[in-house]
Amino acid sequence: MADITVAEPFPIFAVANKYILYDINTVTYIRRVHHICGVLIGNIPQAAQQNVFSGIPLELIPEEARLLVERGSAYIVDDVASHRRGLTDLSAAERIAFVSVLEKQGLEAALAQKRKADKKREKHFEKAGGKARKRGPDREDTELESASASYAVSRAASVVPNDSDVQPLCITPTTSYPPLSAPKPTTALLPPASPSYDLFAHLHSKDYFLSPGLRFGCQYLAYPGDPLRFHSHFLANGVAWDQEISLLNIVAGGRLGTGVKKGYLVGGKDDSRDEVRVFCFEWAAM
Template identity: 35%
Template sequence: MAPVRITVSNRRAFVWDVDDIAVIRSQHRICGLLTGTLPRLAQQNAFLGVPLVLMPQEVALLVDKGFAVLVDDALSHRFPSQAEANRWADLQTADIESQLTAAEELARSRHTNAADKSMSEEAVRKRKAREAKRAAKTQQADDSAVFAPQQPEEDAVPAAQASVFTISLPASSTGMPWYEPEGKAYATLDAARAAGLWMYPETLQDRAQYGVFRDMWEQGFFMGIGIRFGADYLVYPGDPLRYHSHFAATVIEAPDAPMRPMEIVAHGRLGTATKKAHLLCSWDDEKRTVSYLSIEWAGFG
């Protein structure tokens, strides 16, 4: 399987292809965060769409494992010629028209099949009532010899209204002929760093955060952002769409890094209040290992 393309713009990483988003979530346990608005529903924020924004730790992991490559977004786009733009627009229009034709034919066949069915008893009763009413009006007009304008039938079929169909459009720009990522992709973090495209991890804090993220990911966990719970990460036993997080994890840069007692108390109480255990994850930069300490608030007396 070809590596997923992660486009980098202004030191931020995005995934634009919906198929790539599905792959990294279902196969590589990387969730990211959808930030794009939905068409015609730009004001709502309950459901979002592409692009998918990745944490720096997620980007580093995907590239280190060979699951993805980093693409310089600024250099991958070129200005299209007028002929290319017109050709691409014509292809899009032809695709939309073919989908509309297929949808209209399907709707027409369903309507024909429904009309071919025998009328129900209720329809027969209404038809007889209309015929009786029409006959009574005709007789009344003959007796009084007074002209009365014909009233529209109650069950007359209303004027045809425009049908609404759902049209599928590509959710990726990779099909555009003026998008050329070949030659602007980097398969390793070192290559991307040498090109000035991606510098993470750079500091001790970066290495500690990435080391903890990678170690827990390799143990089979899903990792999410934990800032809402006073931590660096939320740790899930499975996909966050199906499971609640079991741990809130805080990264400590070194085994001998100082920590105030009030921090430990706060982490324990907050974790317990949100039905989680709080993990203190200590990173050893020399040994490249992580040690874990789980704390949980307990009442006495």
């Protein structure tokens, strides 16, 4: 299967101070090309507590969104305003086209569901026929079984609906475009830069994959490759260059990092040199 390419710049939707991606192609594209993973937040309504098989949409932390915007690969869109404006500006012809696209997608989904059910039914009949052949025919009931089998097959064939009788399913699209026109790029919106953004951008420029580090008590987890293939190497915290750091925090971070087989990394931007410097701590006491 060929890798899907997404046209840049692509929109990142701002919803209640969160940065969201709805398109699965964009989600896979930024992970493959830009080493941006984000966090999948789509859950099943009946099982809201589950977080193992979460799906789209993908939430980006502000640092990830800002990095993509600064690279020129993405732009920020006010999701609510853009969606409302796109729907109110639709002409009658565009509304008809919108409904027809949804009906077409629903019909394709219904036909796919029907084909799956037909294959399942065929496998069931083949399995039942194989068991009957394995048992061998009884001399007295051969004609009766043959008649019953032919009747069952004819009845099953009459029950199976034709493609023209299939009712389209109701489809809820995950994106508003197409058929709505894509929002135009704008540079007016830019995610705010946190004090640790310089460290985030520095580690990302070194080809590290970064993810939120709350579960280990840090700001970021730094991976040498895709998190699906590698364990994280560093627990990273960004600080200002002149910020005082408690010695107890350094000891606690070093012990925690060593205990989970990672390094405790602290870094910040040195304004006098206009560069980011990082320091790694390990607990070496016996």
